[in-house]
Amino acid sequence: MVKSGMSVWLALVMSIAVYAGSAQLSVIPLLAVGAPLWVVWLTATCVNLRFVIFSSLWRSYFQSQPLGRRLAIGYFSGDVIFVAFMKRFPRVEPDPDQVPYFWGAASLNWLAWQIPSIAGILLANEVPLSWGLGFAGVLALLGVLLSLLVDRATWVATGVAASAAVAAYALPLKLNILVAIAAAIAAGLAMESAQRHARQQALRQRAAGEDGA
Structure with missing residues (x-):
């Protein structure tokens, strides 16, 4: 952030407020080349769309928590924590260990991110x-x-x-990132729809076979 021209104080604020490494890595090059603000916002929003999916899955675990605590959970959530949490609690059912496990992982992950990040900002030059x-x-x-x-x-x-990002690399203002995100979302949704249709078809065929037997 500092190497791209951002002041030390602004970089520190961004590191703490924008607790999303992939969003930072995506928008900093855009800020460095003077991209329009709407491109910066749209890129950050698209990169962070996965947190909407994470939150929808976490809702089943934390919906009983007060609003303020749920907002804090949203801020401290992250990719690594999500993967670890879902492996530890694969079934959606009440468990007294879920909240302490999340906060233990979230606190460690936050410190592991912020301490090196702040050190990098201060020592950038x-x-x-x-x-x-x-x-x-x-x-x-x-x-x-x-x-x-x-x-x-x-x-x-x-x-x-990956293919879309490379194919659209020549676009200005790093717009190949947006193209790659849109293509990935479309491909993922299409695959999930096809898999769901195949499962439903298999169930119908199984049910027809059982009726015939």
Whole structure:
């Protein structure tokens, strides 16, 4: 953030307020090239659409919590926490360990993000660009991505996003990111619809076979 021209104080505020690494990595290049504000907002919104899905799934676990606590849960939620939580509590049923588990994971994840982030902001001018540390963020996101590839739909959506991003690379203002997101969402929804139709067809055929027997 500092290397792209942002002041130290503004970078610190962004790190704490915009607690979303992928959104930061997406919009900083846009800010650096002077992209219109609507492009910046739209990019950040599209990148963070996955949190709508996360929240809809978490609602079944935390809907009994007060509104203020649910808003705090929304702020502290993250990809890694979501994956770990769903593996720990795969079935939606009351469990006294769910809230403490979330806050333990969320607190650790928040500190693990903010401490190095703030250190990087304060030491930005001491770290030369030749070290290539910016690629570490890409590697971290790749690690999260690979942990989320659990079925055919996510694999197809990922492949489509990568292909669309490369194909639209020549677009100005990093608009290839928006193209990739839109293509991935469309591909994922199409795959899920096809899989749902196939399951329904299989159930109908099974029911017809049982009736015939």
